[in-house]
Amino acid sequence: MDAVATLPWADVWGQDEAVATLQAAAADPAGMTHAWLITGPPGSGRSTLAAAFAAALIAEPGDENGMRQVLAGVHPDLTALRTEGVIISIKDARALVERSYFSPSLGRYRVIIMEDADRMVERTSNVLLKALEEPPERTVWILCAPSEADLLPTIRSRVRVLRLREPDVDDVARLISQRTGVNLAIAEQSARHAQRHIGMAQRLATDDAARARRDDTLRGVLSVRGVGDAVEVAGRVVQAATEDAKTLTAERDELERATLLRTVGIAEGAAVPPAVRSQLSALEDEQKRRATRSLRDGIDRVLTDLQSMFRDVVLLQFGRDTDLINRELESDLRALAAAWSPQRTMTVLDQIAATRRNLEQNVAPTLALESMLVTVASGRIP
Template identity: 55%
Template sequence: MSVWDELTGQPEAIALFRAAASGAAAPTTPAAPTAPHAGAMTHSWLITGPPGSGRSNLAYAFASALLCRNGGCGVCPDCRQVAARTHPDLAVLTTDRVIISIDEVRTLVTSSQFSPSVSRYRVMVIEDADRMVERTSNVLLKALEEPPERTVWILCAPSEADLLPTVRSRVRSVRLRVPSAGDVAQLLERRDGVDRETAERAAREAQSHIGMAHRLATNEDARARRDETLNIALGIHSVPEAVLAAARLLDLAKDDADAITEERDAEERESTLRTLGVEPGQAVPMGLRSQVKALEDDQKRRSTRSLRDGIDRILVDLLSLYRDVLLIQLGSHLEPINLAIEGRLEQLARTSEPAETLAVMDAIAAARLRISRNVTPALALEAMLVTVASPQRKATL
């Protein structure tokens, strides 16, 4: 069992990083990589790929392979510390907010100048490198241009275009593909002990998004919320129903966001109070309240981000629904994503036109864009669902 066994659907990328880690016994000269040969080790990497492709999982597997004395065995103290993000030679920057602040990057850059304490390398991981504005990226750029010889940077982003050209020129880019639903299902069976039928349905409905597939396969409430989302959309036949449906979808998104954040928030608060020496049930001393308040503020920002992510997941699920309808209308033999409700998909396909289905899909895409630009989610959902209601009203006439 090694850290590479937890990955799936990326054989070329895994082979490249395994070779690089194996050849990293002697640190390389920190020069900007231009066209390294396959398996060459370099000081800075960029892992890109669509959401759910496993960018951060691959980044931490590579980090384990660099920091582990056994090349990423997955069981030694080094690997366990990397998995817990507590290894002394690993520094991680991730955020639940819209952007990464310049102060966070400055702190990480300062940390990157330290020599490794127990391993061959010091590894710096930025999970959301696309969330840096230009001046923040320029702070990182200096560190990439003149890194210590034993420091390795691993950046993650959806695409190379999300980073400044000057940053892209200083990293070796590795592009991940969307894993197949079969690969994701096998991972869920092997890693999480999920039965085959549940694993295949979760992988298909998550559209090969590894994290979401895991959640659908292991969380009954998450599956129920997704099913209700599709039922709500299919049951809209009038403008008043669209308005009520928008409110219900927003409630579902909040429930999903709360389910994800509440447990994590409680664990963070307990850990913070324990670190500050505050016993359970004891009032927080006046001198420590500012630190607790800072944690609460971070959690509120994360809650806002989690809600927007929950709304976006609902919109992606709705997009999959009408994608299936369109494929049926066009006579495609591709398997539907929402195979469990194939009969209802066929009924809607018979009673509406492809142009109407495309209009609905355009409305969903517009809603995603509006919400990303801070339009009130309720208004964006209402406008979208009014469009959804139009072809479905015909089905009842």
């Protein structure tokens, strides 16, 4: 198959059935559904598939340049919301709705992509309802979320749902090894620890420090025996997540600031005139929101890792040891499985899930982790 024919879908991996469905939809304007919901776990490729579908919809068949513009996010008929805040704001939702009523300027369709649609509160969801129910003839909405249950029923009733499959660990490992050149053993371990999340698996495979932090965190939690240990380990987890978030955002923040100043003609190191300060302040506010989201995402990844560890303990308690996620800790997990009852392990898992929900409600991360680790130490919810 030639490059033009495969171009929109070249980066979509392991989702042949979904690709076939969307290819057929893009080729049939008469039967086109104008609002879609792509669901799948984090790392399953929802955003990549949404971008490929947008390219197939907007560009004429064979228009390689148009497809590349869409995939790069610079085509005038594509609007994509990739929120980096804790929630999607009503302001952002209204801007999307307003944009959706514009006719396509160059392509066949105007496409609106909303990633992380599960981050909408009810008021924000209500802003979208009419736009999803009665979109203009040549506008297509593509929402992305982990599952249908993450959106309101009123939203779900107005979209066509496309569910992605979860790849196998071995499939993810081969992909990561091919992409990065790391040996297959490291790729397999990373894919397993990331629970098949492709982006996270790639980061673990290529970052020795990230793998070491994960191992240190899990072993630290296993060492918790009382309130003092809980406080110490919670502090270490938050500190590590904070440093990780700063590493991920600092370079980007500085580049954005330099780009803004260069755009308005201010030389490096020169004083910022009052007329530009409001723009700089708005950028800094956005960066702070992104940093908050990055920190919470980092802590959520830690909690996901802890869930995988205590899930392994439950499996061992019921005599299953063939599909452990954290094989490197098997001897410690077997000791814990023998010392605890299954009920105690389930209590800890319930508290980890509750902690994840609490963090989404802006509970202080350190306090939330301390409370969760007290449950690990005692087997009882405080």
